[in-house]
C-alpha cells in the first residue's frame with residue numbers, strides 16, 4: 001500500500017501553497033528549482049530564498065515585452081533580481097498597475113544560459129493558481145530531501161505527461177431540478193474534475209435527444225456581467241438569451257464554466273479592468289499582465305458534454321475558436337448559432353476589439 005499523493009494531487013496542493021506564499025519544489029532529471037509567487041512573497045521568505053542562492057524573477061515574454069526586458073527563453077524571461085531588491089521591487093515588476101506612473105523599472109538583466117523548463121512549469125503553476133504569472137525562482141542542488149526536510153510540496157515533473165495542467169476527466173457529482181424563468185424544465189448538474197480543481201456546472205433544459213445535435217452554449221463565468229449586470233461586457237445578456245432560446249425550443253444545454261476572465265480569475269480580471277481604465281483594450285491589458293488573450297481550456301466543456309452523452313451540438317457563439325476547439329475534441333458542431341445581444345455604449349469598444357483582435361464574428 002502507498003498513501004503517497006500522485007503528481008496530480010501534489011499539483012493541487014502546490015496551487016494552494018503558492019497562493020499562500022509558500023515555495024514549491026519542482027524537480028526533473030536530477031535538477032531542482034524552488035519557486036514562489038511574486039505577488040504574495042513576504043520579505044522573510046525572500047530572505048530565505050536569498051540564503052539558498054541568487055533568485056531570478058520569471059516572467060512571461062508578454063510581460064517582458066512591456067518592460068523591455070530580454071526574453072531569451074522564447075515564451076519567458078528569467079530576470080536577475082538585484083541584490084538590494086525587495087518584495088516591493090518584485091511586485092512592481094510583476095504587476096503593471098503603476099507602469100504608466102513609474103515607467104522606468106529597468107534596465108533588466110535576463111539569463112540566457114541553462115535550461116528553463118522548470119521555470120516554465122513554475123509560470124504554468126502560477127497561472128493555474130490564478131495568480132499573476134510571475135515567480136521568484138532559486139536553483140537548489142537536490143529536490144526530494146530538501147522538500148521533505150522543509151515540509152514543502154515537491155512536484156517531480158519527470159512523471160508528468162504533456163497534459164499535466166489539464167483538469168482531466170469530469171465526474172458527475174449530483175443533479176437536481178431547478179425551475180427557471182427561461183424554462184420550468186431546468187436541471188442543474190455539478191461536475192468535479194479528476195484533479196480536484198474548480199467544479200463546473202451544466203444546466204440542462206428539457207430532455208434533449210442525445211441522437212441529435214443539441215442546442216448548446218459554453219458560457220464562461222463572468223461575475224461582473226452575470227451577477228452585477230456590468231455594462232462593460234455582454235455576458236449577462238448572452239447568458240439570459242441562451243437560456244431563453246433553449247426554453248423556447250424546449251431543449252438545450254448550457255455549460256457554466258468557472259473560467260472567470262477568460263481563465264485568469266477574477267482578481268486578475270479586475271487588474272485588467274484597472275488597466276482598461278488607463279486606456280488599454282481588453283487584449284492589451286491581458287498582455288501587460290503577462291497573460292495570453294485567452295487562457296481558457298475548452299477541453300473541459302467538451303469533456304462535460306461527452307460525459308452527458310452528447311456527441312453533436314448547435315453551438316450558440318460568435319467565437320469561431322470555440323467551434324474549432326469543440327471539433328478538435330471530437331464534438332461535431334452541426335451549426336454555429338449567432339448570439340448577439342446586450343450591446344451597450346460601454347461595451348461597444350470591447351466587442352469591437354474582440355472582433356478585430358480575437359476573431360469574433362460581428
Ligand SMILES: Nc1nc2c(ncn2[C@@H]2O[C@H](COP(=O)(O)OP(=O)(O)OP(=O)(O)O)[C@@H](O)[C@H]2O)c(=O)[nH]1
Pocket residue numbers: 218219220221222223233235238259260261262263264269272273282286316317318319322360
Ligand atoms: N480577461 C478579461 N476577461 C474578460 C473581460 N471581459 C469579459 N471577460 C471574460 O470573458 C469571458 C467571456 O466569455 P464568453 O462570452 O463565453 O466567450 P467569448 O469568447 O466572448 O465567445 P462568445 O460569447 O461565445 O461569442 C468571461 O469569462 C468573462 O469573465 C476582460 O476585459 N478581460
Ligand SMILES: [Zn+2]
Pocket residue numbers: 222224225226233234235236
Ligand atoms: Zn462579462
